[in-house]
Amino acid sequence: MPAESHSFKPTLGLLDATMIVAGSMIGSGIFIVSADIVRNVGGAGWLILVWLITGFMTITAAVSYGELSGMFPKAGGQYIYLKEAYNPLTAFLYGWSFFAVIQTGTIAAVGVAFSKYAAYLIPALSEDNHILRFQTGTNNCGSPAYFTISAAQLASIGVIGFLTYTNTRGLKGSKWIQNIFTSTKLLALFGLIIAGFIAFHPEVWHANWTAAWQATKTSLKDICNPSFGFNINSIGGAALFGGIAAAMVGSVFSSDAWNNVTFIAGEIKNPQKNIGLSLFLGTLIVTIIYVCANLMYVAVLPLNEIAHAEKDRIAVAASQVIFGKSGTYIIAVLIMVSTFGCNNGLILAGARVYYTMAKDKLFFRRAGTLNKNNVPQWALWAQFIVSSILCLSGKYGDLLDMISFVVVIFYVLTILGIFILRKKKPDMPRPYKAFGYPFLPALYILMGTSFCVLLIIYKPEFTWPGLIITLLGIPLYYIANTENRKNQIQ
Numbered sequence: 246m247p248a249e250s251h252s253f254k255p256t257l258g259l260l261d262a263t264m265i266v267a268g269s270m271i272g273s274g275i276f277i278v279s280a281d282i283v284r285n286v287g288g289a290g291w292l293i294l295v296w297l298i299t300g301f302m303t304i305t306a307a308v309s310y311g312e313l314s315g316m317f318p319k320a321g322g323q324y325i326y327l328k329e330a331y332n333p334l335t336a337f338l339y340g341w342s343f344f345a346v347i348q349t350g351t352i353a354a355v356g357v358a359f360s361k362y363a364a365y366l367i368p369a370l371s372e373d374n375h376i377l378r379f380q381t382g383t384n385n386c387g388s389p390a391y392f393t394i395s396a397a398q399l400a401s402i403g404v405i406g407f408l409t410y411t412n413t414r415g416l417k418g419s420k421w422i423q424n425i426f427t428s429t430k431l432l433a434l435f436g437l438i439i440a441g442f443i444a445f446h447p448e449v450w451h452a453n454w455t456a457a458w459q460a461t462k463t464s465l466k467d468i469c470n471p472s473f474g475f476n477i478n479s480i481g482g483a484a485l486f487g488g489i490a491a492a493m494v495g496s497v498f499s500s501d502a503w504n505n506v507t508f509i510a511g512e513i514k515n516p517q518k519n520i521g522l523s524l525f526l527g528t529l530i531v532t533i534i535y536v537c538a539n540l541m542y543v544a545v546l547p548l549n550e551i552a553h554a555e556k557d558r559i560a561v562a563a564s565q566v567i568f569g570k571s572g573t574y575i576i577a578v579l580i581m582v583s584t585f586g587c588n589n590g591l592i593l594a595g596a597r598v599y600y601t602m603a604k605d606k607l608f609f610r611r612a613g614t615l616n617k618n619n620v621p622q623w624a625l626w627a628q629f630i631v632s633s634i635l636c637l638s639g640k641y642g643d644l645l646d647m648i649s650f651v652v653v654i655f656y657v658l659t660i661l662g663i664f665i666l667r668k669k670k671p672d673m674p675r676p677y678k679a680f681g682y683p684f685l686p687a688l689y690i691l692m693g694t695s696f697c698v699l700l701i702i703y704k705p706e707f708t709w710p711g712l713i714i715t716l717l718g719i720p721l722y723y724i725a726n727t728e729n730r731k732n733q734i735q
Contacts, residue, residue, distance in 0.1 A: 253511035266527025268427030269590035273358035274499025276560035287461030300532030311521025318516035321601030322507025330662025341718030353635035356401030365577035386469035415618035426586025441541035487703030505594035647711030
C-alpha cells in the first residue's frame with residue numbers, strides 16, 4: 246500500500262482551540278435540562294448545586310487532561326491516552342462507544358434540536374409535521390405506538406450533511422465557522438443572562454429561595470394519564486444522593502464534549518501548551534455561563550414553571566418573560582446559532598478518532614486516509630451516516646440518557662491513567678502536569694465513580710443499555726484482530 250501523501254497541518258491557535266472546547270460544549274442542553282434537574286431534586290439551591298458539582302468535575306477533568314495532551318500531542322486524544330495507559334482493547338471500547346453512540350448520538354440530538362427551534366421561524370420544519378408515520382404496535386399504556394419520520398429529523402440530517410461537507414473542504418473553513426458561531430453564541434448567552442437579571446422579579450426570586458434546600462422528587466401520578474397531575478415527595482439520605490445523580494445526567498450531558506479538542510491535537514500549534522490551556526479556559530467560561538443562566542432562570546421563573554415548562558423549553562419560557570412575545574423568536578435564533586456551532590465542532594473532532602483507530606487497524610481502512618485538503622473525508626462521511634440513522638430512528642433521546650454514564654466511566658479510567666502513566670513512564674516529558682495532582686484527579690475519580698454507582702442503583706435504565714453497547718465492542722475487537730492476523734499471513 247503506498248504511503249499516504251497527506252498529513253495533518255497545525256493551523257489552529259489557542260483562540261481556535263478554546264472556541265472548539267466552548268463551542269462543542271454549548272449545544273441545546275443548557276436551554277432544556279434544568280427542568281428535569283428540578284423534577285429530580287426540587288429546590289433552587291439543589292438546582293444550582295448540581296450545576297456547580299458538574300462544573301467542578303468538568304474543570305477538574307479538563308486540567309487533568311492537560312498532562313496527557315502534553316505527553317501525547319497527536320490526533321486521537323482520549324483514545325490514545327487509554328491505549329498508552331491500559332491496552333488497545335480499552336482504547337477500542339472507547340472508540341467503538343464513541344462511534345456507536347457517544348459522538349454520533351450527540352450529533353443527532355443537537356441536529357434535531359436545531360430543526361425543532363428552526364420550526365419557530367419555519368413551521369414546516371416542525372417535529373409534528375410527519376413525513377412518514379405508521380403504527381408499530383401498542384405502548385405500555387395500551388395506546389397505539391407509531392414509527393414516524395418528521396420534517397425536523399430530515400432537516401437535521403440536511404444540516405449535519407452540510408457541516409460534514411464543509412469539514413471535508415479543509416480545516417480553514419471549519420475554523421471560521423467554529424469561531425464565528427461560538428463567539429456569537431457566547432455573546433448572545435451573556436446578553437440573555439444580563440437581560441434576565443435586568444428583568445429580575447424579586448418576588449419570584451424570594452419565593453424560589455425560601456425553600457431552596459427542600460429536596461423533592463416530582464413524578465407523574467399516572468404515566469398513562471399525564472392530566473392526573475404530579476406527585477411531589479420529599480427525599481433525603483441515600484435517596485437524595487440518587488436524585489442528585491439522576492439530575493446530573495442532564496448537566497453532565499450539557500457539559501460534555503469539552504475533550505473534543507484533544508482529538509485534533511495534530512492540527513493545533515504548540516499542542517503541549519495550547520491544548521491544556523484551551524481545556525481550562527473553555528470549561529471555565531462555559532461553567533460560569535451555565536451557573537449564571539440557571540440563576541437567571543430562578544430570577545424570572547417560579548420553580549414549578551421551570552419543572553413543567555412546555556417540552557422542557559425553559560429558555561423559551563424565560564425569554565418570553567424577559568422580551569414578551571418576541572422572546573420565542575429571540576431564543577429560537579440563539580439556539581439555532583448554538584446548535585449549529587456545536588455540531589460543527591463535534592463533526593470536526595469526531596472523525597479524527599476514527600482516523601486514529603484505522604491507523605491501528607481497528608476501524609475501516611479508508612477512515613485512515615486524508616483527502617487533498619488534509620482531512621479524513623471518509624471518516625467524516627461514515628460519521629454522518631451513523632448520525633443520520635440515529636436521527637431517523639427517533640431514539641437519540643434514549644441514547645443520550647445512556648451517554649452520561651458511559652462517558653463518565655471513560656473519563657474516570659482516563660484520569661486514573663495519569664497515575665498509571667506516572668508509574669509506567671516516569672521519565673516521559675510532561676510539559677504540563679495535572680493541576681492539583683494527586684488530590685484533584687483522585688477527587689474526580691471518587692466523584693465520577695460515585696455518580697456511576699448511584700446511577701446503577703437508582704436509575705438502572707440509564708446504565709445497562711449503554712454498558713451493553715460498550716461491551717459489544719469486545720467481540721468486534723477480536724474479530725478485527727483476527728482479520729489483521731489473516732492479512733499479515735497472506
